[in-house]
Amino acid sequence: MAKGIYKQKGSDLYWIRYAGPDGKIIRESTKSNNFKQAQAQLENQRKAIRDGKLPEPIKKIPNYTLSQLAGEYSKWCERQRGYRAKKSCILQLEETFGNIPLRQFSTMLIEQFQTDRINKGNKPATVNRLLATLKHCIHKGYQWEMLSDETFKRVKQVRLLEENNKRLRFLSKEECRALLDNCNGHLKAIVTFALNTGCRRGEILSLKWENVDLKHGFIRLDMTKNGERRDIPISDDLKGTLQGITRRLDIPYVFFDSSTGKAFQDVKRSFNTSCRKAGITDFHFHDLRHTFASHLVMAGVDITTVSKLLGHKSLTMTLRYAHLAPNHLQNAVNMLNITGEEKRTAYLLHSQAGNQ
8 A cells, every 4th residue: 555545444445644734644535446546636635735735625515405405596596587487497306306415316316207207298398497407406506515526427417308399389360369269358468469479478478568669669578588689570469459458557567467466477277278168279378489480481471580580599490480481492493583584585685686
């Protein structure tokens, strides 16, 4: 055994021993049973002392649970965009892992969680949102020194599930009318807004009157999912709907619960009821956004404009609607008729010259 490296009785881990800057002997565990790693760690500590630096002490991390970390993480998330959706994920993670110490988190534990969620009927995208929140929470916990490097690495190894994002469900004009006919009160205005703007549910429910300019005919979204500002023109139908909404000076929100004076958190139950009454199946609120985009493309609006209205950062997401464009491929090819026109013009000139 090399000088300064030893094992304690009953342990397979190597310990190192060296003299500190004040000459006192420092003993610390390498937390490893690899002799070469112990040698390297001992040399690093000795070198730090020779260079006049204090060696980094082995930090003792309290045995935090996920609930304790989630509490700190939730406070940190409050100032981030998309907190409402993330808060729901945090609560679900606490329900599952709340009392489990962070040092007990393993790759197997989290992969079993993925399997359980899938078996319960959750879609891969839903499970991935939960996992992404958990991994980011663990990452922040590592930065805040609430968990060890080993725990961080084990969680980091878990892979996201493969998703199928090709679902494209949209309503026909007849279905749109049927849905609106079966919406009552505030929901009819909210659905009308979604069909005429393509806004996401969170963007609609958090909309304030200060972002609505009826005079100049546009809505300005300052905080979107992509973190960028977006201006949306107000159609004639939407303008009539907005003008018909009773506005209260003490409430900043366009859509609010009159009993509480606060913005609606969700409209899932009433929306599903309206869909059922209208005979519409397999349809979610987010599909109103698909309906908006699909009808624009089918009306001949170019993909770039649709992409801008939807607030997509790139055309990749918007291209899922390209196949709906009426004769879009044929129209593109017909743009090359310039060549054919030039041939006809040359033929006419040649004919005229021959007849002279």
